[in-house]
Every structure is written in structure tokens, then in C-alpha cells.
Amino acid sequence: MEFQLDSKKKIIAVLITVIIAAMVVLYLRESVFTFKASDYEDLSRGMSQEEVSRVLGKRSKLLYEKTQDDGVVVTSYMWTNPDGSLVEARFENNKLKFKTERGLVNKK
Structure with missing residues (x-):
């Protein structure tokens, strides 16, 4: 059970990181265009x-x-x-x- 919870937390953390990175790229692309x-x-x-x-x-x-x-x-x-x-x-x-x-x- 503990393994599944840690796995889910890691997946959520990765997804959040990817979303934030995408937002930063979009912002920088527009601001330095x-x-x-x-x-x-x-x-x-x-x-x-x-x-x-x-x-x-x-x-x-x-x-x-x-x-x-x-x-x-x-x-x-x-x-x-x-x-x-x-x-x-x-x-x-x-x-x-x-x-x-x-x-x-x-x-x-």
C-alpha cells in the first residue's frame, strides 16, 4: 500500500513539473520573441x-x-x-x- 502511495505521489510530482515547465517555455517564447x-x-x-x-x-x-x-x-x-x-x-x-x-x- 505504501509503495502505491509513493508511486502516485511521484507521478503527480512529475506531471506538475511537466506542466510548470511547459508554462515557463510558453511564457519565455512570447516574452523573448x-x-x-x-x-x-x-x-x-x-x-x-x-x-x-x-x-x-x-x-x-x-x-x-x-x-x-x-x-x-x-x-x-x-x-x-x-x-x-x-x-x-x-x-x-x-x-x-x-x-x-x-x-x-x-x-x-
């Missing part, structure tokens, strides 16, 4: 904000959001790399209309 000039070039007019986030990473900052008199929703987001390079994107009704970058270099 950087985008390059080639990623910026992959962005095209008409992409949604979600599609752009898949290319540049989920850590974006909403800079501006306004509904115009004609009903068009205009939003502007910024993605920043740890080195300070950045991409700004303007969306109209969740469709990319304009993009700009500063400081991006192509890193292999």
Missing part, C-alpha cells in the same frame, strides 16, 4: 490585427482607437522588440491600411 525586417515585409494590406499579431507576436500596444462619423473604426497598434525597434500599424475596420517600422534589421 522578436520580429525582423523580413517579418515586417510579410505584412500586407487587408490583413487583420490578429493576422499581423501572428507574424509580429501577441505583445502589441493599442495606441489609438476611434469610430469615425462614417462608422469606420480606426485603430493603431505598436509592436516593440527588446532592442527598441518597432512596427506601427493602422487598421480600418480591422484591416491593415498602413504600416511603418523603425530600427528593424534582417537577422538570420
Whole structure:
């Protein structure tokens, strides 16, 4: 009986360790994810904000959001790399209309 209890505790401990390790990997992947000039070039007019986030990473900052008199929703987001390079994107009704970058270099 004691052997079975110790075995179950070990299995639970291993499972908890694996879950924690997976969470740390996911967190670190997102927190150190950087985008390059080639990623910026992959962005095209008409992409949604979600599609752009898949290319540049989920850590974006909403800079501006306004509904115009004609009903068009205009939003502007910024993605920043740890080195300070950045991409700004303007969306109209969740469709990319304009993009700009500063400081991006192509890193292999």
C-alpha cells in the first residue's frame, strides 16, 4: 500500500513539473520573441490585427482607437522588440491600411 502511495505521489510530482515547465517555455517564447525586417515585409494590406499579431507576436500596444462619423473604426497598434525597434500599424475596420517600422534589421 505504501509503495502505491509513493508511486502516485511521484507521478503527480512529475506531471506538475511537466506542466510548470511547459508554462515557463510558453511564457519565455512570447516574452523573448522578436520580429525582423523580413517579418515586417510579410505584412500586407487587408490583413487583420490578429493576422499581423501572428507574424509580429501577441505583445502589441493599442495606441489609438476611434469610430469615425462614417462608422469606420480606426485603430493603431505598436509592436516593440527588446532592442527598441518597432512596427506601427493602422487598421480600418480591422484591416491593415498602413504600416511603418523603425530600427528593424534582417537577422538570420
